[in-house]
Amino acid sequence: xxxxxxxxxxxxxxxxxxxxxxxxxxxxxxxxxxxxxxxxxxxxxxxxxxxxxxxxxxxxxxxxxxxxxxxxxxxxxxxxxxxxxxxxxxxxxxxxxxxxxxxxxxxxxxxxxxxxxxxxxxxxxxxxxxxxxxxxxxxxxxxxxxxxxxxxxxxxxxxxxxxxxxxxxxxxxxxxxxxxxxxxxxxxxxxxxxxxxxxxxxxxxxxxxxxxxxxxxxxxxxxxxxxxxxxxxxxxxxxxxxxxxxxxxxxxxxxxxxxxxxxxxxxxxxxxxxxxxxxxxxxxxxxxxxx
Amino acid sequence: xxxxxxxxxxxxxxxxxxxxxxxxxxxxxxxxxxxxxxxxxxxxxxxxxxxxxxxxxxxxxxxxxxxxxxxxxxxxxxxxxxxxxxxxxxxxxxxxxxxxxxxxxxxxxxxxxxxxxxxxxxxxxxxxxxxxxxxxxxxxxxxxxxxxxxxxxxxxxxxxxxxxxxxxxxxxxxxxxxxxxxxxxxxxxxxxxxxxxxxxxxxxxxxxxxxxxxxxxxxxxxxxxxxxxxxxxxxxxxxxxxxxxxxxxxxxxxx
Numbered sequence: 331x332x333x334x335x336x337x338x339x340x341x342x343x344x345x346x347x348x349x350x351x352x353x354x355x356x357x358x359x360x361x362x363x364x365x366x367x368x369x370x371x372x373x374x375x376x377x378x379x380x381x382x383x384x385x386x387x388x389x390x391x392x393x394x395x396x397x398x399x400x401x402x403x404x405x406x407x408x409x410x411x412x413x414x415x416x417x418x419x420x421x422x423x424x425x426x427x428x429x430x431x432x433x434x435x436x437x438x439x440x441x442x443x444x445x446x447x448x449x450x451x452x453x454x455x456x457x458x459x460x461x462x463x464x465x466x467x468x469x470x471x472x473x474x475x476x477x478x479x480x481x482x483x484x485x486x487x488x489x490x491x492x493x494x495x496x497x498x499x500x501x502x503x504x505x506x507x508x509x510x511x512x513x514x515x516x517x518x519x520x521x522x523x524x525x526x527x528x529x530x531x532x533x534x535x536x537x538x539x540x541x542x543x544x545x546x547x548x549x550x551x552x553x554x555x556x557x558x559x560x561x562x563x564x565x566x567x568x569x570x571x572x573x574x575x576x577x578x579x580x581x582x583x584x585x586x587x588x589x590x591x592x593x594x595x596x597x598x599x600x601x602x603x604x605x606x607x608x609x610x611x612x613x614x615x616x617x618x619x620x621x
Numbered sequence: 622x623x624x625x626x627x628x629x630x631x632x633x634x635x636x637x638x639x640x641x642x643x644x645x646x647x648x649x650x651x652x653x654x655x656x657x658x659x660x661x662x663x664x665x666x667x668x669x670x671x672x673x674x675x676x677x678x679x680x681x682x683x684x685x686x687x688x689x690x691x692x693x694x695x696x697x698x699x700x701x702x703x704x705x706x707x708x709x710x711x712x713x714x715x716x717x718x719x720x721x722x723x724x725x726x727x728x729x730x731x732x733x734x735x736x737x738x739x740x741x742x743x744x745x746x747x748x749x750x751x752x753x754x755x756x757x758x759x760x761x762x763x764x765x766x767x768x769x770x771x772x773x774x775x776x777x778x779x780x781x782x783x784x785x786x787x788x789x790x791x792x793x794x795x796x797x798x799x800x801x802x803x804x805x806x807x808x809x810x811x812x813x814x815x816x817x818x819x820x821x822x823x824x825x826x827x828x829x830x831x832x833x834x835x836x837x838x839x840x841x842x843x844x845x846x847x848x849x850x851x852x853x854x855x856x857x858x859x860x861x862x863x864x865x866x867x868x869x870x871x872x873x874x875x876x
Contacts, residue, residue, distance in 0.1 A: 515720045522696050522714040523734040523781070533733070537724040614724045614761045 402584035410584040419573070424592060426569035427562065430486065431554050434493025438550065441494065442501025450509025463502060471496045472560050479565070489561040496557040497550040504546035508539035544608045548601055555597045647709045649674045649785045649817035650695055655704035657690055664690050665702065666841030674784065677811055677818045679828035682838035683871060688821045689789055691838065695819065696787050710784030717790040719770035721762040727773055728758035734781045748780040752806065768799035779810065788820045792827065804830055808854065825867050829860045837870040845870040
């Protein structure tokens with residue numbers, strides 16, 4: 331009997347749905363602003379909840395529910411941010427941290443590119459260089475911090491090298507497989523047209539690997555920032571991590587949050603730059619999308 | 622283009638076949654005892670072949686008979702074959718797929734076959750115009766139709782002013798109408814430029830329509846070497862007996 335009971339049970343929500351199906355059954359009305367506009371006004375804009383969270387946070391801080399030594403209020407954080415910018419303290423810290431990421435990124439890019447091309451283009455290189463790199467890759471590079479401190483001390487060198495190491499692997503792995511995956515048909519076209527190795531590299535292999543390399547670069551950037559944050563936490567006498575660590579000692583939660591926001595902003599900006607490069611260099615793909 | 626022979630002379634040389642080689646002119650292609658095996662499987666087994674300048678040769682054979690392998694050897698894409706292969710003058714290749722560089726505009730794709738100093742827009746434009754592609758020079762390859770892309774591929778082959786054009790089923794991936802149009806285009810180009818053609822195809826109609834000499838590859842050698850004596854353009858009626866002969870050579874029994 332339960333079977334016969336079930337249909338009425340399901341039919342109850344069914345009677346509810348005709349309302350919405352009636353609306354959905356008028357796809358021609360979609361463009362008519364009155365209907366659409368009235369419906370949309372019921373849905374709150376996306377920023378509302380964000381403002382609400384900030385408001386609740388501010389209220390909790392102001393009433394003392396949320397103690398300042400656990401988390402500063404949004405307004406305090408904004409004021410502290412402004413103060414740190416005006417005093418130049420923030421800019422100095424950002425410059426130091428940005429410098430570490432930039433040097434580490436360049437070193438890692440160079441190493442990853444050279445190794446990726448070597449193993450991608452040469453069978454010998456692949457046979458000799460790829461196995462140790464694949465083995466090294468399984469090590470979490472952030473776990474190497476203690477060893478790096480023992481080897482390179484606590485100055486700039488271990489931080490930069492750790493970033494370089496973290497950056498190297500995504501670049502290497504992606505470039506290696508991208509070079510291996512270059513369309514053999516195009517390489518044959520180069521061969522039958524007497525196109526030399528230099529021009530083949532420039533006009534076939536480099537353009538082929540550009541798209542995967544840019545994806546790898548975005549991956550490498552997020553690893554670079556993460557590595558920076560970790561290595562600056564461990565030991566630093568300058569930079570954003572130093573500023574954050576210092577603030578921790580004085581329970582300045584506002585400064586800590588400002589530092590975190592700046593980390594996030596730097597990550598977003600650098601990712602945006604790569605995406606801009608992507609849009610510029612891969613213009614030929616636009617045609618693919620249009621069709 | 623000094624060794625270019627006229628298209629009317631070509632059928633005569635084809636008739637004589639390889640037994641009486643023309644000693645006054647260097648052959649476009651000269652192959653002696655060519656052998657190529659993949660593992661234990663011998664695909665080309667001591668093959669001999671001479672193609673004369675300006676000759677339009679179609680190479681037929683069943684699937685796996687080694688016709689593409691032979692073309693790749695002549696194109697210099699096979700390093701493992703043994704025997705001697707001599708090719709006179711620049712050769713060009715067009716494949717079944719257009720194989721254009723997607724990141725270079727059409728005209729740059731055309732000049733890819735030229736040394737950098739000669740790779741000018743003017744050269745590209747001339748080659749494109751000849752294939753009715755004059756307006757497409759600035760397009761990206763991804764925006765072309767299959768027929769247009771294959772024409773660009775032919776432009777790239779032609780811009781080198783080859784003495785030998787190697788075609789590996791160049792129309793195999795195209796629709797029937799585009800294929801017929803490109804047959805006429807290719808015949809026109811061949812008449813004007815006088816290069817020798819080695820056309821690998823599985824399509825007997827296409828071979829009979831275009832070629833003056835039809836080769837059937839079987840058991841690693843040239844099994845049949847037949848001249849197409851029909852006047853150009855080769856029409857269906859005149860070439861019907863030859864078509865039946867070739868089908869017979871290929872082992873297709875007809876009612």
